[in-house]
Amino acid sequence: MKNSLLIALCFLLGVAAGYLLLESESELLSRGVTYVLFLLIFFVGVGVGANVQVWQVLKRMHFRIFFVPFAVVFGTLMGVGAVSFFLRDIGFFQALAVGSGFGYYSLSSVIIAREAGGVLGMTALVSNLLRELATLLLAPLLVHLFGDLAPVACGGATAMDTTLPVIAKVSGEEYAVIGIFSGVVLTVLVPVLVPLFLKLGFAVMGGLQ
Amino acid sequence: MVDVMVVLAAGVLTGLLLRKRGRFLLFAGKAAAIVVFALLFLLGLSAGANKTVLGNLRQVGVNAALITAAGIAGSVLLAAGLSRFLLRRGGREK
Numbered sequence: 051m052k053n054s055l056l057i058a059l060c061f062l063l064g065v066a067a068g069y070l071l072l073e074s075e076s077e078l079l080s081r082g083v084t085y086v087l088f089l090l091i092f093f094v095g096v097g098v099g100a101n102v103q104v105w106q107v108l109k110r111m112h113f114r115i116f117f118v119p120f121a122v123v124f125g126t127l128m129g130v131g132a133v134s135f136f137l138r139d140i141g142f143f144q145a146l147a148v149g150s151g152f153g154y155y156s157l158s159s160v161i162i163a164r165e166a167g168g169v170l171g172m173t174a175l176v177s178n179l180l181r182e183l184a185t186l187l188l189a190p191l192l193v194h195l196f197g198d199l200a201p202v203a204c205g206g207a208t209a210m211d212t213t214l215p216v217i218a219k220v221s222g223e224e225y226a227v228i229g230i231f232s233g234v235v236l237t238v239l240v241p242v243l244v245p246l247f248l249k250l251g252f253a254v255m256g257g258l259q
Numbered sequence: 260m261v262d263v264m265v266v267l268a269a270g271v272l273t274g275l276l277l278r279k280r281g282r283f284l285l286f287a288g289k290a291a292a293i294v295v296f297a298l299l300f301l302l303g304l305s306a307g308a309n310k311t312v313l314g315n316l317r318q319v320g321v322n323a324a325l326i327t328a329a330g331i332a333g334s335v336l337l338a339a340g341l342s343r344f345l346l347r348r349g350g351r352e353k
Contacts, residue, residue, distance in 0.1 A: 198342070
């Protein structure tokens with residue numbers, strides 16, 4: 051929670067500085083973002099590779115456990131794809147790219163801002179922040195309505211860290227382990243699926259012209 | 260996209276190889292946190308510099324909320340179906 055506040059503060063500080071000091075987005079800035087982004091993706095990878103628990107869970111539960119993150123992926127994409135037809139200014143694949151953040155707002159929003167512009171990047175930031183926040187607030191209700199696996203699904207990529215304590219509390223320790231596994235798989239999928247859907251979106255737009 | 264996957268794979272490999280080096284992992288965790296702060300600051304900079312973003316905040320908020328709600332609904336419903344399926348197969352996940 052303290053970290054989330056600090057992150058929000060950093061972002062708001064950036065917005066204020068950018069608004070006051072910069073005339074428009076500069077080439078230098080976007081190049082800086084790219085390098086820092088690669089640094090983050092590298093460290094995300096280190097965290098995943100060094101996560102001993104994930105390999106243990108995989109050994110204990112076999113490949114059946116892969117059903118959980120894949121249900122989160124397909125469920126999210128089906129929901130987001132369906133709602134995309136009701137959105138203004140956002141196409142089908144753009145919505146899928148935003149949804150493919152699975153709550154990982156820092157990574158997804160920067161990738162999207164870099165490749166598809168600031169407005170969609172901002173949408174990804176808000177949308178994925180909301181997913182994390184909703185998981186923290188609604189976890190008890192979700193368990194009540196949809197069962198013990200629901201907070202893990204709702205948490206998406208955040209189930210491995212920020213929303214893990216809540217999941218452990220409302221669903222139990224065994225679901226916390228499933229949450230770590232699902233969260234790690236989804237975290238790895240974020241930098242793969244987000245650019246993929248953006249590319250598909252551009253391809254479709256190019257085909258229409 | 261390929262560059263992103265190469266960097267990610269390099270990170271996973273590094274993490275796997277160095278997973279028993281506690282001090283390195285501690286450093287990596289701290290570095291990652293600082294990088295996130297820097298990244299969000301930079302993202303804020305470009306959002307603040309981009310006047311179209313600030314002019315569209317309301318629409319951005321509405322779109323973001325709808326995408327979030329739909330994504331959560333889809334994943335939670337599918338997960339509920341999945342856990343029923345896993346239970347019926349006698350595979351209680353414990």
